[in-house]
Amino acid sequence: MQIPTEKKIYFASDNHLGAPTKEASLPREKKFVAWLDEIKDDAAAIFLLGDLFDFWFEYKTVVPKGFTRTLGKLAEISDAGIPIYYFVGNHDLWMDGYFEEELNIPVYHKPKEFTFNDSTFFIGHGDGLGPGDKGYKRMKKVFTNPFSKWLFRWLHPDLGVRLAQYLSVKNKLISGDEDIHFLGEENEWLVQYCKRKLEEKHRDYFVFGHRHLPLNITLNETSKYINLGDWISYYTYGVFDGKNFEIKEY
Template sequence: MARRSELARIELPRVELQTPALVIADLHLDLDDARSCAEFTDWLAAQRGARALVILGDLFEYWLGAPHLEHAGGKAICAALARFARERGPVHVLHGNRDFLLDARFEAASGARVHPFGLRASCAGSEYLFLHGDELCIHDHAYQRLRRVIRSRPVRALARVLPRPALERAARRLRRRSVAAVAAKAPLDVEQVASVGWQWLEETGARELVVGHAHRWREERDADGRRLRVLDAWGGPRAVLAL
């Protein structure tokens, strides 16, 4: 077996989810786009039978922290999540590569629990491992280096004190560079490597790995019957997984 992964050295939180639990990913909500924000809050309000919600990262196109908590779109999203958490069940939000600045202030406003690295869960008799999914892109070395930098404590601390205009310029620059970089890379460089997922399932004892990030549905099983599922981006035909 390969050497212990970075994930194996992190003690992921573990929860129990009641069914039906809904899992979604990669909504990329732009707080300045009132229509897309309203579509999500309307969808959330309609999930009256749900008992839990797991969001696998990139809930937002980007998240600046305190400035976005004061934004009308940010307030609307947080209020909708808080209502779900009060009336139906827990909300778990993972960091994505666009909203890694979600923190305790977002938790307080939304009633959600934020998980920077991932989440383990028991649900309907199975053990799940939830991740954003960019962790599986191990051949994209430049991206993995950038990922470590932007999620580091110094960068996160700096983001908390930068003025809003500087944060917005940095976020737009990162988005432009990300789009250009992905377009220039070979498909194999950005592919999610299933063997990494199987290793993590073995290390954690989970049976099912559910991720986002790639924006297209994928399902695989290994020889031991363990399962990897990659969700469509929001709006796609397989964007919502009900457990």
Template sequence: MSNSIFISDTHLGLQGERAEACKIRRFEELADLVVRQEVTAVYMLGDILDYWMEFRHVIPRYFSAFLCILRDLSRHDVELHWFSGNHDFALGRFFTDEFGVRCWYGMQELTLDGKRFYLGHGDGLDSSDIGYRLFVSLIRNRFNQKLLSALQPDLAVGIMRGFSRMSRKRNPAPSNEESDFLLQYADALVRQKDFDYFVCGHSHALKQTTLCNGRSRYINLGTWIDGTFPYGMFHNGEFSLQEL
């Protein structure tokens, strides 16, 4: 049996200096736990960074401590999976080439130790939200990303931070309505497909509950921006929510 850890919505780069330093310390604690308990895989389910801009020759300095943590985990042969969210939407090749991170987009169906998972950030599931779909098509367009990366780095990063603020204005705060939609989506999905766990983030609403079939579980990993530091642990075929 393997151990896996799941996190979401840490939003590094969003808050003030003290809050950001605290989040990095917690990331370091999590990395120590991963190595100490011989965790085999870490799944980052979106909005780990509040924004990201990738260049050919420049690395944005704001996330240097986080990148050092990724480097350490990769050196310990930990599988790293990153599911793009509505803030870290332009992951590019950097994380794969430098740290061996496997980048995913949208909800994905994976099997871990014989259990079937639906994993993803949770954004973009509402097919009626045309505005969001247009926004995603704009910011994830490879041509547009290449244009941005060709700009002076400070200017390009500023534009990406602006896109992040646009995304936040579309979802200014976690809402019961958004959280309920994700749970309802999982309930509808389990009527069509057989799976054990639906794990997401996005709504910032920490939650674990049984779906309508009486067996499958819905897990929302919450957020790190409110002074708490939750994460998910999958161990010996069972999923649990923990806190640093």
């Protein structure tokens, strides 16, 4: 992708809309929608790196109630011809066609490489990558198993969504959430993951969410690991102008 002059690529992650309650997250949602409305004029593309919702599950004919402002704004931007890309997180693992069909937004379940101008990006949510976190990795295999999803669909949505929302907030193993304090490069699993990926192939930027911490870490002379932070405590986002990548606060 070539970025036109005066255009930028924007990145955001970890809104967790609906947590701890829909009422409590409404001001955050309005702020996020205002940001989307502000950036649409100079956005060449928008990347959303997961956990937009604190819980999301798609039944055959039902999706979770709410989030009308966000979905409407995404539809407006997509309809205007601005590409939006979505990477599922550990709280919205169960996306299954709704974004593609209703919003024309491609959804990715694994990290993916992109090239913008002459810079290569490796982009994903970040959950379950790198060494450690074995409990969550086992749990993720259970949750993403087609049979497990089939069983969950047999729960009435009122019961299934309420149960999942409760577990999302209360159970850190299920949610996959990590300590949101910087642990040092040697203990940050995503830093170790990026360094291993660099042994296979050069990338200029590794961009992830999940950690809820805005981080900009130099991996070597030409590669950086970026974590976007969140829209709960930091309201941070990434912006690439074709030459430089910055983390900004809204």
